[in-house]
Amino acid sequence: MVALSKPTLIQELFVNTLTTQIPVIDLSKADSKQLIVKACEDFGFFKVVNHGIPLKLIDKLESEAAKFFDSPESVKAQAGPPDPFGYGNKNIGRNGDVGWLEYLLLDVKRHSTHPQNLNFQCVVDDYVRAVKKMACEILEMMADELKIEARNVFSKLLMDEESDSVFRVNYYPPCPEVKENDGNGNLIGFGEHTDPQIISVLRSDNTSGLQISLKDASWLSVPPDSQSFFINVGDSLQTQAF
Template identity: 60%
Template sequence: MVVLSKQTTEQYAYIRHCNKTSAFSSTGIIPVVDLSKPEAKTLIVKACEEFGFFKVINHGVPMEAISKLESEAINFFSLPNNQKEKAGPPNPFGYGNKKIGENGDVGWVEYLLLKNNQDYNSMRLSVFGQTTDKFRNVLNDYICAVRKMGCEILELMAEGLNIEEKNVFSKLLMDKESDSLFRLNHYPPCPEMALDNKNGENLVGFGEHTDPQIISLLRSNNTSGLQICLKDRSWVSVPPDYNSFFINVGDSLQVMTNGRFRSVRHRVLANGFDSRLSMIYFGGPPLSEKIAPLPCLMKENEESLYKEFTWFEYKKSAYASRLADNRLGHFEIFSAS
């Protein structure tokens, strides 16, 4: 089992169980989309409007690619800390441990954040020595398969929105200058919390936030921890599903749909017993891409809710903020009342 080195947890935030936090019911409120069904495009749009989040099955990503990358990730996080740190420090890319970003956020997590760039990733993964090529090839196979799935989802989304240009979203991920990222997160068990926690508290692994990109494609092992925030501000726990992917609407997609789709606020809670490993592909546009509501989605006389910005401008602003900040706040247009 992969674990972080022993350390005090006093600096970390805790979340107490309360009535505002609940698990999904046995029937489930989480939207599930079967990508092989003709109704997928309609269900995707509905899920993005209501939750900004959904699960996909029959996604087409080979389980072999998933298993191989997960195995490589476990091998990496099992290395001694001094060896893992050779792949860092994050700036923001590379290996990070506990510290998330440069603005004071911390979590019970270690991670590896990589660019959508094979040469750069090879440099970061040189910590593996002769096994670098294997990790790089497994990583590339996985990213290619997941990006293909993401583009399929985005094209179904465009169809569901009755957009004539089917690839209006997916072309941004396929662009050779696409600023997409890949992240491996490891949330180790916290023995100290397992022994000392008597108040029904959960340690925050990754604090609440929204993703700034267009779309996030996530899978994890069979360990719970992921929670999403509903419109009424209540938190619900997402049951883990090793065979499926979970999709997050990002801030950029919320802007492009002029708020019709919502960028889901989410967080991860660690626990005292089980190790959680997640793999997330963040589909982003080129740095120079202008982000604004799509004219084809604007109703007659509808006003834009957001100022136009480039992805570079928004990314710079997002990295300068705390996790829980309303990152879109600086770009919102408020009508005079």
């Protein structure tokens, strides 16, 4: 998932920023396997650096996504409404959840769900291929460290032709000024949730906003880093391995 942010509203939550730091895993180091598993056990979340994904590819994806969201509504609407894939605006899913965001949800197996832009489609394909390779490397490191005999026990689920992997780009447009007692005090971008998948791979621009919940129920702000990736352990992996 990629997030492009221009927030003007900060969600009011209790945030622990003084004593806790997000684990940082250097994938080029020999101890990365141990550190990944420890981060999964302690946080369920970590940042990866030296991930091997070219920054040019990351920048191209962000540039093409920005062009899409800067397009007129009539153009973006051609890629929607989401069912479940496609362009969505404010409505999140089918349960009536609302957030201050626009998004593009793509089934990575079906090119027909991409916006009608060949260049965007090619960039997405290249980006997803590179991110999948990195994600498989991380999952296989987990399996090694957990002494699971089949090293690809997790990664094969990601690479399976019937995998339900999806690619999502979230865009957070400027939010109207929130006035006290105007009934909009609870406006947020994308609300509190867990991810049902094995893992989620996240990246954002250099705007803050992402937060994770810790074991003590406090919230930790994740410092933005556009050149790194963040890994969130999904519910499926949490129940199987940790």
